[in-house]
Amino acid sequence: MTSKKPVNRPSVRHPSHNHPLRLFKSQEEDEIICSGCELNLIGQAFKCTKKDCDYFLHKSCFDLPRETKHKSHSDHPLTLLHSPPYGHSYTCDACGQYGSGFTYNCSECQYDVHVGCAFIPETVKREDHDHPLTLVYNTPCKGREDGAMFICDVCEEDMSENLWVYYCKECDYGTHVHSCAVYEDHQPKKGGGGGEEGRGGGGGGGESSSAAARMKSLMKAQDEMAALQLEARIRKNTNDAILELWDEPKRRYYW
Template identity: 70%
Template sequence: MGSGKTRANPNNRPTVRHPSHDHPLRVFKSQEGDEIICSGCELELIGQAYKCTKSECNYFLHKSCFDLPGETHHKSHPDHPLTLVHSPPYGQSTFTCDACGEHGSGFTYHCSNCHYDVHVGCAFVPESVEREDHEHPLTLLYNTPCKGREDGVTFICDVCEEDMPENLWVYYCKECDYGTHVHSCATYEDNAAKKGEEEGETSSVASEMKSVMDARMEMAMMQLQLDAIDAAGSYVGSWEPRRGYYW
């Protein structure tokens, strides 16, 4: 015999609105392995989130993406504030991020004066990272160290060994002249994993774990930034670029 308690109807849960979407959103708890992509940052959905109340609508947002400030002053673009836009600007289906060079179709921080766009995930990457295979911390630069050179020398990522356009952001060690792409090459990948890929031995578990860890790192950094904004009374002061960022 039942206890007489009634189970809560999900349709009766409180809903919220977000300017990026036409339908109401409801609180959603994402689990590892769900393989859901956030419609804002386009990273894997982890932890607290929101989902569209319409069953046929596949719209999800991290809580941190839901709470992103509508405007930010960023060190990479000190002359103008960047405004959060919820769909690609310029009337196209995608935009190109000026930080990492990759395409995006979700949220972006945008300067309409300069046609400058940054993924929301790129906007809050840490200013330094450490790799297990390098003895010094790598510092975030907002262009490659080769920018402005007239001898035709280009910067090459020391992890993937690909040429990098001079305006892309890079994690760099000046002492060793060592640098990497901001996302795909910044985190350490052990030799065993690389060997497995070379031999064609793909591991779905390893791939999933790496994706989860990458997404968690991105969202943790974004949440730390949002917490700092809240602590300062939702005000982000104007940031001045440090000279060391522009070698």
Template identity: 70%
Template sequence: MASTRPVNRPSVRHPSHTHPLRVCKARGEDEMICSGCELELTGQAFKCAKSDCDYFLHKSCFDLPRELSHKSHPDHSLTLHHSSPYGQPYTCDACGEYGSGFTYHCSACQYDVHVGCAFIPENVKREDHEHPLTLLYNTPCKGREDGAMFICDVCEEDMTENLWVYYCKECDYGTHVHSCPVHENHQPKKREREASLEALRMQSLMAAQDELAAMRIRDNIKNSVIHFGDEPRYKWVYE
């Protein structure tokens, strides 16, 4: 099991859990799952101080802001929920995958985003494409009257129009927001695809933690709504 040796402070409280949490160092071979993002627990983390309670949190999930303004949903802010607001698993409006842990939620629109998906980068570079890909908050086929579906150029699966996509306009090339693996005959293996999604979300959460720390130091902001990114200067228009 992961070491529960205290670091700096013996225990802390988090609103997502009724018991105190202790700092621990998680190893990959422990195969523990974060109760927040539902991904494998690695690195600095927290575990429930009660030995019979399997509640764990990444340090990055522990530090998530309670409220978030996000470009994907500009009309309303998103509030962090520590469990599904529906009493059953929710569907992430970014990647289309299910979730039952933490979510950023808009109650007015029933809009939900995994905490990992909320912080994915706006631009990525894939080894199998020559240009950088830009994050869009719906597929380029949204609103087409002919009912055409956008197809991921890596796994060749149809994508519903409201899903987020990484896209190269110059080449009309796009992929799911998680990193689709390339396989023989273009048939994705579920286990490897889930592993790619997990790695991307974890990287995004770690980057979010670093960004939060830098913003607090630079602006001396405490107990306030944190905004990520500037407003877009233009919108893509597809005809």
């Protein structure tokens, strides 16, 4: 402990954490992961004031509504939990990946959605597909009597029927909403092989199995678009604005 008093740096409390937080601006090279959404954190954020505590939150995660009505689960509202309800992790019902930070949870149905997944765009464009893809809240194979599974057109893995899909109905083309989903300025994962992939590779190999690393790749794609957009909207409006997100007439196809 130094005797030097910190300059006037207001701290704030957040119910997700025991220590006070302060404003903080994160640079890309800091490689910080938000403790709430577990995605990359660049830009305005909150940071724990304790020196040895690695607790960070996006501003947008700091301001998440305690409860939200979500199109994917219309029967019940989803409640924001600051830690997984079933121990140290949960499986996200949107992307199928693990989570260990915040979740939007329906306790009655044990339905959980990453807070990052809860606010992904309803349509995305990808360079390798001519049409916009629309977010749907289960695979097109759901309920098929022959038991056929939908296969992600990027990673070519079976998708369980309740996962969300970015889908083009016209071409019957669809992708997972996690790292298989890419946005305009993002190289598709598939068909690399040029030898330039993974340059820098700071994190190292086995890391890709950790939730944080997976989420990192998701966030890289989403970062500029979803997070910043959302943050701006949240800042501009009250929490009620979140609900309006779902009423935007963005959908091209109706299910």
